Amino acid sequence: MRRFIDPLMGTAVRISGVTVLLVVGALLFYLVGEARNAFNQTFAYGHRVAAQASPLPSNYDLQLDPNASILSATPEGTEGLDEKEESLPPPSVFSLIDSPAGTAALLDGKEPGPETQVVLQDWQTTRRAEAGSTFRFFVFGSPQLQGDKMTLVWGPDGGFLPEYVPHKLRLRLVRAPSGITAPTVDIDLRKEPTGSLELPAFVAQTDEDIQKGYLFEITATPTTNSFWATLGGLLKTSWDPTSSYARYGAVPLFVATLIITLLSLLIAAPLGITAAVFISELAPQKLKEWLKPFIELLASVPTVVLAYFGITFVGPAFLEIVGRLGLAPAFGAESSRSLITVALVMGILLIPTIASVSEDALTNIPQSLRDGGDALGLTKFETLWKVLLPAAKSGLIGATLLGMARAIGETMVVWLLSGGTVRMPTLAEPLTNLGKPTKAVSDTIAIDIQNVSFGSVHYGHLFILATLLFIVTLVVNLTGYRIAKKAQWTH
Amino acid sequence: MDALTSLGNHNELLTKRDSKRSLWSGVGVAAIGLVTLFVIAIILFLIGTIILRGAPSVNLGFLSQPPLENMTAGGIWPQIRGTLLLIGGTFLIALPIGILGGIFLAEYAGSSRLIGLVRGLITSLAGTPSIIYALFGLAVFVLILKLNISVIAGWLTLATMALPVIVLSTEQALKAVPNSQIEAGYALGMTRWQVMSKVALPQAMPGIITGIILASGRAAGEAPPIIITAGIYFRTEKEMGFLELIRGATESLPLHITEGLR
Amino acid sequence: MNHSQGASINPAVNTTDEVIVSAKGLRVYYGDKEALKGIDFSITKLGVTALIGPSGCGKSTFLRTLNRMNDRIPGFRVTGNLIIEGENPYAKGVDLLELRRKVGMVFQKPNPFPKSIYENIAVGPRAHYGIRGSKLDQVVEEALNAAALWDEVKDDYKRKSGLSLSGGQQQRLCIARMLAVNPDIVLMDEPCSALDPISTGRIEELIVSLSQTKTVVIVTHNLQQAERVSSHTAFFMFGELVEAAPTEELFANPQRDATRDYVSGRFG
Incomplete structure (x- = not known):
């Protein structure tokens, strides 16, 4: 029996070792692997165009014009629309609502023939976002049009930001009605997303006349492939995956994480290191034995509980204080869920990590250095400041880095206290960045992952965020361990 | 050794300097103690808040019952x-x-x-x-x-x-x-x-x-x-x-x- | 170990009769343990006094009591009378910083601070005398010279870390660091026990040259070293001072049996 136990257990140990390695491998493999879904991204774009009598009323708003055509290419295309909508009859010139002019759109970019149907009520048309998509649309005046001028107005559809699509968008006049000389138009819609153009009036007396009017074209030529476009999109400043023109600019998320991390370190590093100095250098033995576990106790409080503390105490207390001081407007503080609440609670959360590692670094300093300081006639504080802190420097930096990694990845505190609103911090009024809600990397992953479909572009982007988070914490953690280890003395 | 010996090591100025240094050291040490006290206070306050708010609701029924009435009662x-x-x-x-x-x-x-x-x-x-x-x-x-x-x-x-x-x-x-x-x-x-x-x-x-x-x-x-x-x-x-x-x-x-x- | 083989390089030079350290009935306790059992001992100004004796005999305790380095040890208590340069270092309201300024100390293992050589030395005079700039530079250079380290480090002493020096150099750096505070009395606690013979030789030469201007008290396990460098030797055993005499006398003609047994190498 004993003869078998040794090889058996040896095998078990090896299998476990290999399992551990496999788990590590799988973690890396799937994290990066699932991120590939992000690169299946197709880019949506959309413009509104409308014709109006000249001159335009001063309060004219293209987004509110019920007669504007919405020419948009979305990943879903016409698949999202039902049969009935598609087979609607072409709009009638006379159905224009109180409007002297109108536009009508074509589903595809071909030259209109006798059977060409102008489809979709409201002249809205959607196509799948594919390279080289083309829209054509007619511009005409209704019989109510007065005067000899009309104006074409264009602008991006609500929620669409032209700089987020990797397409060159052009607006071009294809054909003017016979008998009218119109200026040639060729506009770069990325550089000039909104604008207007005055045209000689063309009145469509009948529905058939519509197709004899001005014919304009919007074309989208891809400028880069989906891979680079996806990476480039991450470097932009708007994160809005659920809008119809989905945007995955991760900069505000990372900036929020960065601010939270730095602010919380600004709180936790001085407090944690000072407490460590007290425990290691000043506290009597009895107090030391009691104090270190007491501070480490804080590390074992689940972070949801800290978040509870943040909501019930820290947030309201901050509001109350800035309110009393009359600073609430300066901070833009309205809710107890804000960046500053996150940073304050995170600061508390980091204290035990930083204090514990710093204390180890200080305790590691050989007694002979303290003796050296004493024998030189340095005061207690001089020995601390000029000898011990410099000697523990790398350990203290290591402790701060380990705290930093913790802050970067911490999820629950951010999730429950940030308010969950993506916000790009502004330089103009820096204080408002603190008082307003925010959304950082970790809580974006946690919240969004619960509402995405498996394998979608959004899902892939969350894995990109997770991979980036993983790499950053890995590097910071490893650097922290390395530096903290360097502080070990051979004495 | 001129510069060194000219320093002396015992005179009134140095004694004054010594007491000033000791005072500052005391201030520094006290500051470290106060900051530590602040940290302890934060932790005590945090744990205290949670226990004080939570303790009144905790009893055997709370631990042994499922939540009732749309999560507003029960355990x-x-x-x-x-x-x-x-x-x-x-x-x-x-x-x-x-x-x-x-x-x-x-x-x-x-x-x-x-x-x-x-x-x-x-x-x-x-x-x-x-x-x-x-x-x-x-x-x-x-x-x-x-x-x-x-x-x-x-x-x-x-x-x-x-x-x-x-x-x-x-x-x-x-x-x-x-x-x-x-x-x-x-x-x-x-x-x-x-x-x-x-x-x-x-x-x-x-x-x-x-x-x-x-x-x-x-x-x-x-x-x-x-x-x-x-x-x-x-x-x-x-x-x-x-x-x-x-x-x-x-x-x-x-x-x-x-x-x-x- | 026969005393007659140790070549003396220091025939009692420059000793005076002026007493600089005087202990009367000095007792030291660590908790209940009595580590020094009533020491009566005087040290005269200048020269080298060696403290010898078996391990745990109290010689280190005595040395560390002189500049109050034992204060940190829990349960440490001292009774009896101790006068250093006319003052009792354990008196109430004593200026501890001044005591440490007057009584410098070098330890068994070199303990340079993890800073540049320059900073190692500058930290003392900067704190005590508030000097800066060229005055400080001059003090640092003088201290390095006095510790016979200047020639070896003068090129890069402002950049080079004290920890990158060899063991013997580190110990001389520690001596320079102590000298830069301008002490009158120099305590050395087995300063060569961690060093190789060549480094030991250089430190011993340094001790002798220091003793021209400072009062050196050295604890050593090495009887030959005591013979080579010291003008006076005190033999401690079981927390008591057994015998103290000019070095040559003590080694050539010990008055007590215990001393004779120890210096002839029969135990220790």
């Missing part, structure tokens, strides 16, 4: 049960693999470059944010292995997260056992496993147990993996068998608190 028994179920299963999976894996790293793997790299990787995995594990668990266990959001998926995810902590603390505890004792074991003619089980492991036990406590704190306290891979706010079935229980999602304390705070 938190299903959440406690779910949390215990999650931790229990997690350790059933992670403990044997983790401890044996730690033994592998400490005694069997040698010290090649590759193993050094793996050790560094495992070290940093122990400090990797839980949200990363949550995402991994969702992709692999919930979606690819089609376990759905369930207790089983939660077990596997939490076990993945607890594994590096257990492996590392086991390895470190074993490394701390003096080599002379291990060699003495071999000198007595013990087999490798006997040396492990009779000499090294008993000595390393306190360290390993510390690791397990750390890992259990991590598994129970880190909400994202539980919420994302195993969590449900309210499970409607009242009576169910064990298999049915673990194949479905479970209520848990972290999710309960999170939902309450959202």
Whole structure:
């Protein structure tokens, strides 16, 4: 029996070792692997165009014009629309609502023939976002049009930001009605997303006349492939995956994480290191034995509980204080869920990590250095400041880095206290960045992952965020361990 | 030695300077003490707030009843049960693999470059944010292995997260056992496993147990993996068998608190 | 170990009769343990006094009591009378910083601070005398010269870390660091026990040259070293001072049996 136990257990140990390695491998493999879904991204774009009598009323708003055509290419295309909508009859010139002019759109970019149907009520048309998509649309005046001028107005559809699509968008006049000389138009819609153009009036007396009017074209030529476009999109400043023109600019998320991390370190590093100095250098033995576990106790409080503390105490207390001081407007503080609440609670959360590692670094300093300081006639504080802190420097930096990694990845505190609103911090009024809600990397992953479909572009982007988070914490953690280890003395 | 000896070492000016330095040192030390006191006050206040707000509601009924009247009354028994179920299963999976894996790293793997790299990787995995594990668990266990959001998926995810902590603390505890004792074991003619089980492991036990406590704190306290891979706010079935229980999602304390705070 | 083989390089130079340290009935306790059992001992100004004796005999305790380095040890108490340069260092309201300024100390193991050589030395005079700039530079250079380290480090002493020096150099750096505070009395606690013979030789030469201007008290386990460098030697055993005499006398003609046994190498 004993003869078998040794090889058996040896095998078990090896299998476990290999399992551990496999788990590590799988973690890396799937994290990066699932991120590939992000690169299946197709880019949506959309413009509104409308014709109006000249001159335009001063309060004219293209987004509110019920007669504007919405020419948009979305990943879903016409698949999202039902049969009935598609087979609607072409709009009638006379159905224009109180409007002297109108536009009508074509589903595809071909030259209109006798059977060409102008489809979709409201002249809205959607196509799948594919390279080289083309829209054509007619511009005409209704019989109510007065005067000899009309104006074409264009602008991006609500929620669409032209700089987020990797397409060159052009607006071009294809054909003017016979008998009218119109200026040639060729506009770069990325550089000039909104604008207007005055045209000689063309009145469509009948529905058939519509197709004899001005014919304009919007074309989208891809400028880069989906891979680079996806990476480039991450470097932009708007994160809005659920809008119809989905945007995955991760900069505000990372900036929020960065601010939270730095602010919380600004709180936790001085407090944690000072407490460590007290425990290691000043506290009597009895107090030391009691104090270190007491501070480490804080590390074992689940972070949801800290978040509870943040909501019930820290947030309201901050509001109350800035309110009393009359600073609430300066901070833009309205809710107890804000960046500053996150940073304050995170600061508390980091204290035990930083204090514990710093204390180890200080305790590691050989007694002979303290003796050296004493024998030189340095005061207690001089020995601390000029000898011990410099000697523990790398350990203290290591402790701060380990705290930093913790802050970067911490999820629950951010999730429950940030308010969950993506916000790009502004330089103009820096204080408002603190008082307003925010959304950082970790809580974006946690919240969004619960509402995405498996394998979608959004899902892939969350894995990109997770991979980036993983790499950053890995590097910071490893650097922290390395530096903290360097502080070990051979004495 | 002119500049040096001209300094003197005993005069009225120096005595004055000495008392000033001592005063400043006292001020500095007092400041350090005050800051530490502030830190202690924060912690006491935090723990006090939570206990004072929570304690009045905690009684036997609160711990043993399910939530009632749309989560406004009753207790938190299903959440406690779910949390215990999650931790229990997690350790059933992670403990044997983790401890044996730690033994592998400490005694069997040698010290090649590759193993050094793996050790560094495992070290940093122990400090990797839980949200990363949550995402991994969702992709692999919930979606690819089609376990759905369930207790089983939660077990596997939490076990993945607890594994590096257990492996590392086991390895470190074993490394701390003096080599002379291990060699003495071999000198007595013990087999490798006997040396492990009779000499090294008993000595390393306190360290390993510390690791397990750390890992259990991590598994129970880190909400994202539980919420994302195993969590449900309210499970409607009242009576169910064990298999049915673990194949479905479970209520848990972290999710309960999170939902309450959202 | 026969005393007659140790070549004396220091025939009692420059000693005076002026007493600089005087202990009467000095008792030291660590908790309940009595580590020094009533020491009566005087040290005269300048020259080298060696404290010898078996391990745990109290010689280090005595040395560390002189500049109050034992204060940190829990349960440490001192009774009896101790006068250093006319003052009792354990008197109430004593200026501890001044005591440490007057009584410098070098330890068994070199303990340079993890800073540049320059900073190691500058930290003392900067704190005590508030000097800066070229004055400080000059003091640092003089201290390095006095510790016979200047020539070896003058090129890069402002950049080079004190920890990167060899063991013997580190110990001389520690001596320079102590000298830069301008002490009158120099305490050395087995300063060569961690060093190789060549480094030991250089430190011993340094001790002798220091003793021209400072009062040196050295604890040593090495009887030959005591013979080589010291003008007076005191033999401690079981917390008591057994015998103190000019070095040559003590080694050539010990008055007590214990001393004779110890210096002839029969125990220790």
